[in-house]
Amino acid sequence: MNRPSRNALAASVLSLAVAFALQPALAANPQAPSFDPHRLAEEVKTLSSDAFEGRGPATPGETKTVEYVSAQMQAAGLQPGGDIKDGKRTWTQAVPLLRAEITGTPTLTMNEGGQAQALTQGEQIAVRAALNGDTHVSIKDAPLVFVGYGVKAPERNWDDFKGMDVKGKVIVALINDPDFETGKGDFGGKAMTYYGRWTYKYEEAARQGAAGLLIVHETDPASYGWATVKNSNTNTMFDVVRDDPKAVHAPLEAWIQRDFAVNLFKSAGLDFEALKKQAQMRDFQPVEIKGATFSADYDVDSKVITSQNIVGFIEGSRKSDEYVIYSAHWDHLGVGEPDARGDTIYNGAVDNATGTAALIELGRAFAHAKQKPERSLVFLNVTAEEKGLLGSEYYSSKPLYPLGKTVGVINMDALDPHGPARDFNISGSAKLELLDQLVATAKQWNVRYSPDPKPEAGHFFRSDHFPFAKRGVPAISFGSGDDRVDGGTAASKQWSEMYTRDRYHQPADEFDAAWPFTGMARDLQILYTLGSDLANSNAWPNWGQDSEFRAARDASADARK
Incomplete structure (x- = not known):
């Protein structure tokens, strides 16, 4: 029989401690309130209507969205939790972009x-x-220089550049x-690791001093088709305001x-498939694409x-300086290139009017609960997720409420508007006690984790929990x-494949009256139950022992004493 490692034993003890800390809350927690599907439908229908013009940041659609969501939160019974002006909290946090x-x-040759x-x-x-x-x-x-996957990862003994000077070149x-x-x-x-994300590859191109980077699109490794690439990259771009933007772009x-x-x-005279196979090996060498140049x-x-x-x-009510955050992004792509029907409004019904409606209704449920939660609850509806998680990046870099005293983040993005499933999942495969608690909570509804x-x-x-996670806050x-x-x-797979192919980041992501x-x-x-349990306990969930985010969380341990 294999003996458990010290890390495994420590993790088990800690998980038991967390579970024990939650027991009083679980025992005292009232039955979860019901949520009205019709109210959810009406909010998604409104947010994704043409009147909101695709909810693009810095457009009239943003103004309408902020006014609508703020009014809905206020009507639901929430208090404003944003920036302080004239000694009072407002409904918004200003995000300079x-x-x-x-x-x-553009002239491209x-x-x-x-x-x-x-x-x-x-097109090309x-x-x-x-x-x-x-x-x-x-x-x-x-x-032009082919640099494989464009990765420089010293901890993996991996370098796709191998000392080649790419300054002034397009890679x-x-x-x-x-x-x-x-x-x-x-x-x-x-x-996928972060090295596989296009955001990393652009950052590394800037660090290497390249004049530019051309990422080769392939549907399977990108996980979406060319239509998504075109619609997401040929319109208005945003970034957080940086001291030295040329260092990362x-x-x-x-x-x-x-x-x-x-x-x-x-x-x-090069074979693309052969070079792609070479790029999968540690000894890959960058290759000049001889006879080819690029101009823009x-x-x-x-x-x-x-x-x-x-x-x-x-x-x-008791620990108001400790916080549980629910989050979702309100933005979508706004108005852009017309599709085959001539439609130019990227309505973003599933992505992410669903998450925004969920945020409003969770707020309503907590505001009307018989007892106030012991810890404070934050309902964070962020901007510019579609432009690189910028609203959540800004909040987590300049938090309104200290990250060291934030218990966890529960993010909601592109929820399924159909009937219930027997399971749930989370984005990625990170190991954290917040997931363990969610798994245990879901079992009360006979819902399993997949x-x-x-x-x-x-x-x-690719979702708004990540800026929190990389700063150590347990986030899913x-x-x-x-x-x-x-x-x-079969039904779920059919819908998912259709949505990714025909609707994701396209004008066809529209409200459907048939959605239940x-x-x-x-x-x-x-x-709701997960957040309530966290808000009414003394527990501080952490990342798994081997998580790359645990050290950042442990570094803020003094804030939680």
Whole structure:
């Protein structure tokens, strides 16, 4: 028989301690309130209506959204929990953002063997407006270098650059991790690490001094199709305001279609598939794409604007300086390029009017509870998630309530508006006691935990819990299950695949009057109970012993004494 390790024993003892601390709350906790599916439906219908213009940050749609959500929170019985003005809390936290938008039609050219090919924005290429502060981007005949997955990870003894000087060059990189194709290796197998995210690859390109980065899009490793890439990258871009934006943003950040990349490599006498296999090995060497150069010329309207996080609050009755956060993002893509029907409004019904409605209704339930929670509750509706988790990044870097005294974050993003499932999941596969408690809570409804069905998609890094997690706060993003009571896994899979293909980040993400919202209503009972138990206990959940986020949490331990 194998003996448990010291870490395993310590984890077991700590889990028992957490469970013991929660026992009084579990015993005294009243039955979870019911949630009205019709109210959820009406809120999602309103938020995703054309009147809200796709809820783009720094647009009239934002103004309408902030006014609507604030009014709903107030009517639900919440107190304002945002910035302090004239000695009083307001409903919002101001979030300064760098806003950048390409003006006019960008001139983009690939020169292969002396033959110039004009590239069309949104077709072969999707260029993001420069977020390094430049108001004009001019790249003339920059050499091209293939850098595999564009990863520099000293702790894994991995370097795709191998000392090559790429300053002033445009580099080409693959999306996801070197492990994605084989499912095994130094990067967690199929589960994506942060090195696989496009955000990391752009940051590394800037650190290497490249003039730009072209990420090769492939549907499976990206986990979404080209339509999503085009719709998410060819419109207005945002970033948090940085002291040195050029340190993390190269002048050019773009994606290119796979077929275009294959032909580019072929014209240089290179085999794309063979090089992709080489890139999965530690000894991969960067490869110059000889005879090919890239040019770009376009203006950028770049300025600092102010968007808003919306914040509701319930003050705790005994430990008001300790906080449980529920979060969701209110923004979507706004108005953009028309789809095949000519529709230009990206309504964002599932993503994330569902999470915002859930946030409002959880607030209503707590505000009307017979007893106030002992700890304070924060209902955080953040901006600019679609532009890189910027509202949650700003809050977690400049928190209204101390992160060291924040018990945990329960995030809700793109909930399923259909009927209930027999299971639930979370984004990613992180080990933390907050998940253990959620698993135990869900069992009261005979709902089981199913691991993230697509860890290779990197969902852990794609939702608003992540900025909190990397600062040590226990944080999860709740996901509706994949085994529906009505239709089982087949019905769920069919919907998920259709949504990703035809609606995700497209104008077709619209409200459907046939959605029953009964699954969301049941799931909110589970999330209410989890938050209530946390808010009425002395427990401080932590990350697993081997988690990369545990050290950051432990560093703030003195704040919780």
